[in-house]
Amino acid sequence: MTTNPAHTADSLLDETAYLDAVARARRAADAYYGTGEPDLDDETYDRLLRSIVAWETAHPDHAAPESPSRQVAAGVTLGDVPHTVAMLSLGNVFSDDDLTTWAASVERRLGGAPVAGWAVEPKLDGVALAARYRDGRLVQLVTRGNGTTGEDVSHAIGHIVGLPLTLTEPVTIEVRGEVLMTEAQFTAANTLRTEHGALAFANRRNASSGSLRAKDRAYQIAQTFLAYAALTVPEHTDVPDLGTLTHTQLIARLASLGLGTTAGTPVATVACATLQEALERVHQVGALRADLDFELDGAVIKADDPDDQARAGFGSRTPHWATAYKFPAVQKITVLRAVEWSVGRTGVIAPRAVLDPVEVAGTTITYATLHNPADITRRGLMIGDHVVVYRAGEVIPRVEGAVSTLRTGDEQPVVFPEACPRCGADIDRRQERWRCTRGRACGQIEAIRYAVSRDALDIDGLGEKIVVQLVDKGLVDDFADLFTLNRDQLLSLDRLADKSADNLLAAIQDAKTRPLNRIFCALGVLGTGRTMSLRLATHFGTMAAIQAATITDLEVVDGIGPEKAPTIAADLAELALLIDKLVATGVNLTQPGFTPPTTDDPDEPTPPAVDLPLAGLTVVVTGSMTGPLAGYSRTEMTELIVRAGGRPSSNVSARTHLLVAGDNAGSKLAKAQALGIETITPDELAETIRLGLAAARIAMMAMAAGGTPECPTSLTCGDARAEA
Numbered sequence: 001m002t003t004n005p006a007h008t009a010d011s012l013l014d015e016t017a018y019l020d021a022v023a024r025a026r027r028a029a030d031a032y033y034g035t036g037e038p039d040l041d042d043e044t045y046d047r048l049l050r051s052i053v054a055w056e057t058a059h060p061d062h063a064a065p066e067s068p069s070r071q072v073a074a075g076v077t078l079g080d081v082p083h084t085v086a087m088l089s090l091g092n093v094f095s096d097d098d099l100t101t102w103a104a105s106v107e108r109r110l111g112g113a114p115v116a117g118w119a120v121e122p123k124l125d126g127v128a129l130a131a132r133y134r135d136g137r138l139v140q141l142v143t144r145g146n147g148t149t150g151e152d153v154s155h156a157i158g159h160i161v162g163l164p165l166t167l168t169e170p171v172t173i174e175v176r177g178e179v180l181m182t183e184a185q186f187t188a189a190n191t192l193r194t195e196h197g198a199l200a201f202a203n204r205r206n207a208s209s210g211s212l213r214a215k216d217r218a219y220q221i222a223q224t225f226l227a228y229a230a231l232t233v234p235e236h237t238d239v240p241d242l243g244t245l246t247h248t249q250l251i252a253r254l255a256s257l258g259l260g261t262t263a264g265t266p267v268a269t270v271a272c273a274t275l276q277e278a279l280e281r282v283h284q285v286g287a288l289r290a291d292l293d294f295e296l297d298g299a300v301i302k303a304d305d306p307d308d309q310a311r312a313g314f315g316s317r318t319p320h321w322a323t324a325y326k327f328p329a330v331q332k333i334t335v336l337r338a339v340e341w342s343v344g345r346t347g348v349i350a351p352r353a354v355l356d357p358v359e360v361a362g363t364t365i366t367y368a369t370l371h372n373p374a375d376i377t378r379r380g381l382m383i384g385d386h387v388v389v390y391r392a393g394e395v396i397p398r399v400e401g402a403v404s405t406l407r408t409g410d411e412q413p414v415v416f417p418e419a420c421p422r423c424g425a426d427i428d429r430r431q432e433r434w435r436c437t438r439g440r441a442c443g444q445i446e447a448i449r450y451a452v453s454r455d456a457l458d459i460d461g462l463g464e465k466i467v468v469q470l471v472d473k474g475l476v477d478d479f480a481d482l483f484t485l486n487r488d489q490l491l492s493l494d495r496l497a498d499k500s501a502d503n504l505l506a507a508i509q510d511a512k513t514r515p516l517n518r519i520f521c522a523l524g525v526l527g528t529g530r531t532m533s534l535r536l537a538t539h540f541g542t543m544a545a546i547q548a549a550t551i552t553d554l555e556v557v558d559g560i561g562p563e564k565a566p567t568i569a570a571d572l573a574e575l576a577l578l579i580d581k582l583v584a585t586g587v588n589l590t591q592p593g594f595t596p597p598t599t600d601d602p603d604e605p606t607p608p609a610v611d612l613p614l615a616g617l618t619v620v621v622t623g624s625m626t627g628p629l630a631g632y633s634r635t636e637m638t639e640l641i642v643r644a645g646g647r648p649s650s651n652v653s654a655r656t657h658l659l660v661a662g663d664n665a666g667s668k669l670a671k672a673q674a675l676g677i678e679t680i681t682p683d684e685l686a687e688t689i690r691l692g693l694a695a696a697r698i699a700m701m702a703m704a705a706g707g708t709p710e711c712p713t714s715l716t717c718g719d720a721r722a723e724a
């Protein structure tokens with residue numbers, strides 16, 4: 001894990017500098033816990049606070065009473081509903097060593113006895129909330145406030161997913177957890193806000209905090225609650241034996257009452273027998289962070305056993321038996337300098353934010369995605385705004401929203417293009433994603449370059465300069481025209497000698513015989529890439545069959561579904577002329593090895609079910625290939641995996657079975673290791689497939705001869721490498 005910059009502190013020179021820092025932090029904390037709209041990002045605030053604490057430690061007699069260092073929520077008091085049991089904050093650790101030191105401190109509190117076990121769960125990044133149920137009915141919602149008293153926000157009852165009006169059992173209980181927004185809830189919140197003339201939120205946490213506390217609003221904003229605690233002693237609850245449960249069991253019990261928890265998500269609370277296991281789980285949670293629909297800023301490690309918790313006890317601000325392992329911040333504030341518009345190969349006009357360079361989680365960011373014009377409007381962004389940018393894992397950085405409190409009045413509206421920024425044609429604004437009305441014709445050069453790229457037609461020697469000339473001279477309009485080019489036409493191009501022209505001509509002829517999946521990929525159908533092209537090709541077998549497929553036929557193809565199918569069908573219709581041209585030039589439009597699905601005719605013999613070496617396995621490939629697979633492109637790897645019966649995928653997730661990690665494998669390997677997914681080298685994959693295919697052939701022959709097939713060497717039934 002990268003070093004966490006929040007861990008470092010700038011040292012304060014003297015008392016004046018200290019008081020300045022306190023004032024600055026005070027302002028930010030008041031905004032953070034008050035309006036929910038701080039003008040510092042968390043990393044900057046945390047660094048400031050650490051320098052304050054360092055100075056106070058060195059000069060304990062000079063600590064300012066208003067310093068935000070000592071109380072829960074920096075002492076910000078909002079509301080007057082007393083908490084029956086204080087709602088505390090959490091201590092922090094920033095490294096494995098810190099956590100080990102902290103765990104030792106817990107054991108010292110237990111009189112040197114080992115902790116019975118740990119629970120690890122995400123540190124959810126939202127707003128703390130207590131929900132009081134009486135006889136199974138939700139009666140009151142209270143914010144954490146300063147920990148002793150909080151604000152009554154019962155007006156939000158009925159608008160928070162995970163806090164049902166009634167529990168599954170008529171019990172009395174106070175649960176505590178975090179209220180936060182999913183991506184969809186955040187988008188919906190901003191839409192509502194801007195429609196009602198209010199400013200959009202800078203980020204999801206601000207949105208949660210602001211929405212939760214707003215009373216008397218004309219509209220209601222939906223949020224999500226995930227529980228991480230409950231008051232468990234009989235004085236506060238009539239749920240039997242709640243106090244005897246481990247933390248892990250408690251979360252499961254809360255879920256059984258119908259409350260929202262992280263159970264069922266990849267980062268659900270897990271019990272770990274040892275600190276080492278707990279550490280591994282912390283890193284797993286970190287690796288999964290970018291894939292979740294809720295934000296987290298760390299992992300929380302808790303003594304799982306209620307006796308250990310009771311014996312370790314509580315400090316004034318934090319429990320002694322739990323701590324937060326903070327992850328590097330993924331949100332930073334920087335300035336939006338400009339919005340650039342570019343046209344893609346299908347004519348889509350996409351905006352992108354140009355930012356003052358800022359480091360987020362170890363990477364310097366200068367550009368971030370802005371999905372489309374409607375998204376810019378929804379987020380209420382202006383040029384010159386201080387904006388929150390978000391980046392975690394491999395996701396493309398995105399702009400969350402503007403920090404409205406930092407506006408100076410000099411910000412300028414974002415100018416949307418009136419006409420296509422490339423060709424000047426009209427813009428089709430019927431969908432949120434704007435497109436040049438010339439569509440693909442506008443993105444001609446990008447489209448042809450995409451078609452000849454390695455994942456599609458793989459035509460060597462057809463670089464950008466040549467494509468541009470071919471288009472400029474009117475020799476090609478689309479990639480189908482490449483197949484009818486002649487030698488003289490190629491020789492008419494600048495700097496193309498005889499030899500190169502011949503080679504290029506041969507490469508183009510060669511590309512005519514590519515399997516259907518490559519030709520289909522070259523079309524660049526919206527919503528499809530190399531993997532989806534392969535699935536379509538192996539499912540339908542011919543281009544004609546794909547074209548004849550109805551939306552319902554398309555939906556059943558793995559990974560397409562009802563959302564993508566209509567887009568694909570519409571785009572195929574738009575491409576009909578290009579496909580006709582391909583037919584006319586004699587390009588191969590069938591998938592080799594395709595066998596049409598069998599009918600249900602009982603007289604028809606079903607083909608023998610033989611396990612291919614990767615049958616039933618979802619396989620991800622990363623890094624560069626080595627050994628017998630050296631030089632294989634991603635498409636070739638995808639094709640190989642499909643031939644061996646596997647299901648190729650481009651992302652590592654909990655559903656991945658196998659990761660093939662080549663040289664220089666990066667974050668996908670780390671994630672697979674975190675998830676405990678089996679990882680093999682390209683050489684091992686090659687060997688597995690070689691052995692497996694041979695075994696499958698033998699099994700097939702045995703079946704044809706009437707014998708029983710032996711289980712072929714396959715990762716699904718035994719470890720091929722052990723046998724090899």
Ligand SMILES: NC(=O)c1ccc[n+]([C@@H]2O[C@H](COP(=O)([O-])OP(=O)(O)OC[C@H]3O[C@@H](n4cnc5c(N)ncnc54)[C@H](O)[C@@H]3O)[C@@H](O)[C@H]2O)c1
Pocket residue numbers: 028029032033038039040041042043045046072073074088089090121122123124125127128129144177178228300324
């Ligand atoms: N940007 C700013 O200007 C600004 C100002 C003040 C504070 N802050 C940020 O606020 C944080 C400090 O605030 P804090 O002291 O309230 O602590 P905290 O929010 O970092 O941690 C304590 C809270 O974590 C929450 N939590 C989430 N998951 C939990 C789980 N599984 N179990 C238990 N609790 C869980 C609880 O709500 C608890 O109150 C820092 O991250 C700081 O950067 C930022």
Ligand SMILES: [Zn+2]
Pocket residue numbers: 343420421422423424425436437438439442
């Ligand atoms: Zn255009």
